[in-house]
Amino acid sequence: MSVSAFLKLSVLAALATIGLKTAAWWVTGSVGLLSDAMESFVNLAAAMFALVMVTIAQAPADDDHPYGHNKAEYFSSGFEAMMILGASLAIIWTALHRWFSPQPLESLGWGVALSIGSSAINGVLATAMLRAARRHDSIALEADARHLMTDVWTSVGVAGGLLLVPLTGLLWLDPLLAILVAVNILREAYGLLRRSVDGLMDRALSDEDRGRIDAALQQLTSEHVHFDHLRSRRAANAKFCQLHMHVPSEWLLGRAFRERDEVERRLIDSVRGLRVTIELLPEGKEPVGVRQAEG
Ligand SMILES: [Zn+2]
Numbered sequence: 001m002s003v004s005a006f007l008k009l010s011v012l013a014a015l016a017t018i019g020l021k022t023a024a025w026w027v028t029g030s031v032g033l034l035s036d037a038m039e040s041f042v043n044l045a046a047a048m049f050a051l052v053m054v055t056i057a058q059a060p061a062d063d064d065h066p067y068g069h070n071k072a073e074y075f076s077s078g079f080e081a082m083m084i085l086g087a088s089l090a091i092i093w094t095a096l097h098r099w100f101s102p103q104p105l106e107s108l109g110w111g112v113a114l115s116i117g118s119s120a121i122n123g124v125l126a127t128a129m130l131r132a133a134r135r136h137d138s139i140a141l142e143a144d145a146r147h148l149m150t151d152v153w154t155s156v157g158v159a160g161g162l163l164l165v166p167l168t169g170l171l172w173l174d175p176l177l178a179i180l181v182a183v184n185i186l187r188e189a190y191g192l193l194r195r196s197v198d199g200l201m202d203r204a205l206s207d208e209d210r211g212r213i214d215a216a217l218q219q220l221t222s223e224h225v226h227f228d229h230l231r232s233r234r235a236a237n238a239k240f241c242q243l244h245m246h247v248p249s250e251w252l253l254g255r256a257f258r259e260r261d262e263v264e265r266r267l268i269d270s271v272r273g274l275r276v277t278i279e280l281l282p283e284g285k286e287p288v289g290v291r292q293a294e295g
Contacts, residue, residue, distance in 0.1 A: 003138045006129050007051040010144055013125050014044035017151075020118035028111035031098045032158045032177040035091040036115060039151055039185060042087045046080035046147065050140045053079075071200060071235045077143040078196035084147070084189035088182040095178035102171035105162065112159045119155040122148050139199065143192055150188055154181045205232040205239055205271070212270040213241060220263055224248050226283075227263075229290060241267065242277040249282035256280055 021037035024030075053076035061068040105111075129145035132138075161177040164170070204210070210232065217227045230243040245263060247256045260280050267276045281287065286294070 001132060003054050003132070003136050003141050004051060006132050006141055007047055007054060007144065010047040010125060010129065010148065011044065011051065013121055013148075014040055014047055016121060017118040018044060020114045021155075024111040024114035024118075027107040027114075028105045028162070029103060030105050030108075030111060030162055030174050031091075031095050032162055032174045032181070033111055033115060034094065035178040035181045036151075036155050036158055038087050038091055039084075039154070039181075040118075042080075042083045043144075043147060043151065046076075046083055047144055049079050050076040050144055052076075054138070054140050067235065067240070068238055074139065074196045074199040076140045077192050078200075080143055080147065081189045081192035081196060084185050084192070088185040088189065091182040091185070092179055095175040095182065098178070099172060099175040102175075104171065105165055105174060108162060108166060112162060115155050115159050119152045119159075122155075123152045126152060139195070147188065147192075150184065154184060157181070199235075202233045202235075205234055205241065209239065209271045209274075213267060213274075216266050216270040217243075217263075220266060224251075224283075225259060229279075229286075239271060239274045240277075241271075241274055242279070244279050244281050244286075246281050246283050246285075249285075 017040040018037065021033060021040055025033040025037050053072045056069050056072040059069050126145050126148035129141055129148065133142035133145055158177050158181060161173055165173050205213070213230070213232070217230075221227060224247060226246050228244050228246065230241065232239070232241040234240065245260055247259065257280070260278055264276050264278055268274055279287070
C-alpha cells in the first residue's frame with residue numbers, strides 16, 4: 001500500500017475515532033475522555049494536511065524546484081506538532097477548571113467501551129502504518145503512525161483510570177488523567193517539532209550512509225586518484241553528496257571521465273538513491289571558491 005493510501009485510511013480512522021470518543025465524553029461527562037476526543041481532531045487535521053503535503057513531496061522535480069519537493073514532508077510534521085501543542089494546552093485549561101469544580105461521571109461502562117473500541121481500530125492501523133513508514137522511508141507517515149500509537153496508549157490509560165473513579169470515589173482522578181494525557185502530548189509535540197526543524201536545516205547524511213561512502217572512496221583511491229571536499233545533505237528521503245575527484249593533470253579528459261563514471265556508479269551502489277555530484281580536478285589544484293574559503 002502507498003503512503004497516500006495509508007494517510008487516506010488514517011483520515012477515515014480519525015473520523016471514526018472522533019465519533020466514538022465524542023460519544024464516550026457525551027455519555028460520561030469525563031474531561032479525561034474529552035481530552036482523548038480532542039486529540040482525534042488533531043489527528044484528523046494532521047492526516048489531511050500530511051496527505052496534501054505528501055502528494056506535493058512525490059511530485060517530480062521541476063524548473064522552480066530542481067532538487068524535488070521532498071522537504072514538503074517536514075512542513076507536514078511541523079504543522080502536526082503545532083496542532084498537538086495547541087490541543088494539549090486547551091486540554092490542560094479544561095482539566096484545571098474541572099479540578100476546582102469536580103462533577104460526577106455517568107454511564108462510565110459505556111464510555112469506556114466506546115473508547116476502547118476506537119483504540120482497537122487505531123492500534124491496528126498504527127502498527128500497519130509504522131511498518132509501511134519504514135518501507136517507504138516516509139517521515140510524514142511515521143509521524144502519523146507514532147501519533148496514533150500514543151493515542152492508543154493514552155486512551156487505554158484514561159479508560160483504566162476512569163474505571164477507578166467509581167471504585168474509589170476520587171472525582172479528581174478524571175482531571176488528573178486529562179492533564180497527564182495533555183503533558184504526554186506536549187512531549188510528543190516537542191520531539192516532532194525538533195525533528196522537523198532539523199530536517200529543514202540541510203542535515204548531513206547519517207553516519208551509516210557516510211561510512212559506506214567513505215569505504216567506497218577509500219577503495220577507489222589510488223596513487224593517481226584521490227578525493228576530498230566531500231559534503232552531503234538529505235531532504236526527507238532524498239540523499240545528496242558532492243565531492244572533488246583529483247586526477248593527474250596529464251590525463252586526457254576521456255580517461256578521467258571514464259574513471260569518474262566508475263566512481264559515481266560505485267557510490268550509487270553503496271547508498272541506495274544517492275544523487276552524486278563529482279567535480280573533476282587536476283592533482284594539487286583547487287577551484288577558486290575553495291581557495292578563497294581556505295584562505
Ligand atoms: Zn579538492
